[in-house]
Amino acid sequence: MPGLQRLIRFAACLACLLLSAATVAGVGAIDPGIAGEIESIEFQGFSNPAKALSLANTLLTTTPESAPQELRLQALRGVFMGDLGRHAEVAKLAQTLDRRGTPVAISCAEMILANDDWTAGNVTSANEHIERANRLTNKDTDDVLRYYIGMVRAGIAKQQGRFKDALAVYQETADLIERMNSLVREIHVNDQMADLFNSVGERDKALAHSQQAVDAATLLADPGALADAWTMRASILSEKSPDAARQAMDNAIRFAKQSGAEDRIAITLTNLSDMDLKRHRYQDALREARAAVDACKSVADVTCALVANLNAGEALIGLGNMAEGKAKMDAAVDFYDKTGEKAQQEELLSEYGEVLERAGDYKGAIEQYHRERKLAKEIYEGDRQKALLEMDTRYQTERKEKQIALLNRENQLKAAELQNRTLMQWIYVLGAALMAVGLAVIALLYRKARVANLKLQASNELLKVSSERDPLSGLYNRRYFQEAIRTRVERGALHCGLLLFDIDHFKRINDGAGHAAGDAVIVEVAHRIQAATRGSDFVVRWGGEEFLAALAPMPLDQLNKLAERLLRAIADTPVRYGSTDIPVTVSIGFANFPLSEELLWLDWERAVNLIDMALYVAKAEGRNRACGVVHVTPGGPEVLDAIEADFHNACREGRVRLNVIEGPTLGAGQVPVAT
DSSP states (O other): OHHHHHHHHHHHHHHTTOTTHHHHTTSOOOOHHHHHHHHHHHHHHHHOHHHHHHHHHHHHTTOOTTSTTHHHHHHHHHHHHHHTTOHHHHHHHHHHHHHTOOHHHHHHHHHHHHHHHHHTTOHHHHHHHHHHHHHTOOTTSOHHHHHHHHHHHHHHHHHTTOHHHHHHHHHHHHHHHHHHTOHHHHHHHHHHHHHHHHHTTOHHHHHHHHHHHHHHHHHHTOHHHHHHHHHHHHHHHTTTOHHHHHHHHHHHHHHHHHHTOHHHHHHHHHHHHHHHHHTTOHHHHHHHHHHHHHHHHHTTOHHHHHHHHHHHHHHHHHTTOHHHHHHHHHHHHHHHHHHTOHHHHHHHHHHHHHHHHHTTOHHHHHHHHHHHHHHHHHHHHHHHHHHHHHHHHHHHHHHHHHHHHHHHHHHHHHHHHHHHHHHHHHOHHHHHHHHHHHHHHHHHHHHHHHHHHHHHHHHHHHHHHHHHBOTTTOOBOHHHHHHHGGGGEETTEEOEEEEEEEETTHHHHHHHHOHHHHHHHHHHHHHHHHHHSOTTSEEEEEETTEEEEEEOOOOHHHHHHHHHHHHHHHHSSOEEETTEEEOOOEEEEEEEESSSGGGTTOOHHHHHHHHHHHHHHHHHTTSSEEEEEEEEOOOOHHHHHHHHHTHHHHHHTTSEEEEEEEOOOOOTTOOOOOO
16 A cells, blocks of 8 residues: 555654754744644645655745754755655755754754665665664653654664564653653554554554554544544454455545545545455446546656556456556556666566466466566575675675784784894893793794684685575575586486475565564475475575475476475464464475486576476466476477477477476465455
8 A cells, every 4th residue: 555655654754854953952943833834844745745845945945044944844855855766865965964063963864864765675774874863862852853763763673574673662752752742643653553563463452553543633633644544544454354444444535535635535545446456346446546546646646646557457457458457557567667666566566467367367477477586586686695795795804803913913923022032132041031931922822823713714614604595594595506406417417306486475474464474484484395305405595485495316206296295294284473373385386307308408597497487387376286397398499498488378289298286275274365
């Protein structure tokens, strides 16, 4: 829901306002009329940052730098520019504020940079900036400033999956709000805590905080605040109580219309269409999405219009209008491709594949799944490469520090020897004694140098292991696989069984139970795959929620039985996370290589690509199953190129034969994540 994402980040926007920082710094109080005008701009920026930025710029033209409200307006400008993706302008403004040299201006600059990084998805950098801003505060800092900084810190911690840290900061912030007696801030902090508890599966606590937000908005009697509070409540109810969620969303739309804000109406209509799509009420979803598109155009909200059009496309496909529906979804994919927003594009491609799969367009679904998987691998490889480079940089730094320490010790040794020689010229006996002491020192330093060298060697070994292992699952990574697969090659041909796994509906697990639960699922699935394979086999985390197992050669019937056993090993028992049982299934593509004497030339990259296509057939056929490649029409690379270009037709025409193994039927208590 695009509106909810803005609601979740609303505290980040407010965090940069430094409401009372100017007073703390001794600059003076802000005129109530100007403060009200700035507050109006703040709320405008929540749903329409472009318009709010224009208003802030206009007000700033009549505001001297010495005025107490000037810094607040600069902070607002930085927030709005970050929300609009104007990163270079944010950096320039932050530099200007930082050069002022005052703690308030520097803190404001750090907040602006934190917000900009957060909205751009650079959460680690955002956390560094907001922590610098937080370090400028102390027990004497104004409560309002501490409240805004706390909201940003908690929001970033929540996005990083540090839910315990986020909750602690939210609770501290809630205590500050009690002293402020501010209904607006009470609404926002309760909405954020509701979202936090919903992320970790604590639905009852999420609903309790959501109700507090609704109650506070009712006391405030502000339609806009009521629309936001009911939108959050609808999101929490949507997975388990669709009828109650629909009622909550109707309330949100009613209050949005009362507020008279077209931007808020557009967002709530978009969220409502998204909710009806999940319930497969395509006609209602299409009507609401089209109304949302019109509302978005009236306020020039490009992002909201994009999502509304995307919802309209999905509804059209659900109604059987494939051509128009695909055109709208393709336009959204192209938009994210041009803007370079890979994470959003990957999520959209996954959703696109599921929509086509439900509509019976299996060929189109497989095509989108392949695009999604290719993009996911690019993202995963980029993240992994960055992590390795950071690890290597730390290692090289530590190594240089140790080398410098050794050189210092050597210099100390040489100085001691020189001193000994000088003393020997004056007193022979004492010189001899000092020489003995010097020898002892030499022996001691030699021993320490030897220990240091052993530590360096151990660090090298640790770096090697770290570079070959996935830090989350403990499995080998792609780098290790590319070296180890050579042991499965005999006389130039690949001799092994390969199985490629993909956790079914993994995004829904993340969305429904939280990213920490998703990590727990990855770790447990990795453990179950390792437990079901042999010690001579090696299992690799291939990327994201994918795993690859390379097995010693075995007869095809045994490989089929192993695939069936793996399906059961993963699906029979749900993954326990906290007090929640998460049903988990996988789809598998597999084959025994070489497939035939005519295909001895097949290298491991082509082999993995072949089972990757079989994997997506398994996904398109309903998931929770294994799809094995039994036969491929003999021929050279050009034959395989033709098969890979249209794998669906190759299977239908018999150029590829597949063996499909159904996974176990889930028990009554093991219901898969809802579509």
